Amino acid sequence: MLVLLDQPSQKKQLAPFISGTNGHVVMGGVLVGLQRGRVYADQLFAPKSALIWAKNEMFYLIGRSDNAHFNGLVRELLVQELLPEALDAGEDMLNLEVYPEPGSDWSPVLHHMFNGRLQEGLRVPFQFNLAKYEQWLQRSSSSLFVPPGYVVQVIDRAVMLEDKSRIIEQEILKFWHSVEDFFQYGAGTCTVYEGQVVGTCISVFLRGIHHETGINTYDPIHRGKGLATAMASAYVQSVLERNCVPHWTTEDFRHDSIAIAGKLGFDQGRAYPVYYMPIQEFLDC
Known part of the structure; x- marks a missing residue:
């Protein structure tokens, strides 16, 4: 069976695998234990291959792809435990x-593991550009507003x-182990309309x-109505006030998200592959 890495010292062994990767903030949050997820490896010490599950976000296969025993156990774990749990949680x-080790190729492994049913899409990463953000802020300071009746607030x-529907709490706990951790380390904003939270923008990993x-x-x-841009701008400001760096990643078909990132001074990077399929379809095959 795969080894569950549940101690910080164990998970720290995987840090070299994710250095410089597009998903390093997400995987890094799980590895340090701030965000919800699990980490499995082929062996407890000096692992060569690993599966990282960032709950409500992404699965990651990292390291060597020619690890046949590991690959077979990954499929078994997904079918018997992780994907049913994800379904129960609303995914x-x-x-x-x-993220393969140099010289490895996960493509044939994925084809076999998922019976050739995985679809391929593209994720678009962005890198924050402070100078561009400050220029945009100066240009938009007089025109950035929300329609009457809406209020953008920093989440505290x-x-x-005041959020009687507990939407903010539910959104935080999709990713964080506790609200206390979020208030200590994270940042967030929300939009309220007639006493109801209608949108959020938070640190998810x-x-x-970062x-x-x-x-x-x-x-x-x-x-x-410009609410997402207003929330995101206030969120970026909140992250910067912590002397931290905001990151933005989205799918290539989410044109509104790409446009907002561009407005806020994020430089668009090269799109990279992401694989997907309905969970139930995989469990049924």
Whole structure:
């Protein structure tokens, strides 16, 4: 069976695998134990291959791809434990990224592991550019507003207490082990309309000073009004006030998200593959 790495010293062994990767903030948050997820490896010491599950976000296969015993156990673990748990938690799509050791190729492994049913998409990473953000802020300071009736707020304990629907708490606990951890290390903003939280923008994963952004306007009726841009701008400011760095990653078909990142001074990087399929389809095959 695969080895569950649940101690910081054990998970630290995987740090060299993720250095410089597109998903390092997400994986890093799981490895240091701030965000919810699990880490499995082929062996306890000096692992050569590993599976990282960042809950409500992504699965990652890292390291050597020619580890046949490990590969077979990954499929078994996904089918018997992890994907049913993900379904119960409200996830319906398996999303997967791979980071091979140099000279390895996960493509044939994935084809076999998922019976050739994985679809391939593209993820778009962004790198924050402070100078561009400050220029945008100067240009938009007089025009950045939200429609009447909407209020953008920084998430603090008082704002959370006012959220009777507990949307903010639910969003935080999708990713963080506790609300206390979020208030100590994370940052976030929300939009309120007639006393109801209709959108959030929070740190969903965190590694060191690096914050991965998660943004959501929950009901389509509130979209297209500039709320996401206003929330994201306030969120970026909050992250910067902590002397930290915001990160932004999205899918290539999320044109609104790409546009917002561009407005806020993020430089778009090269898109890279992400693999996906409905969880239930995989469990049924």
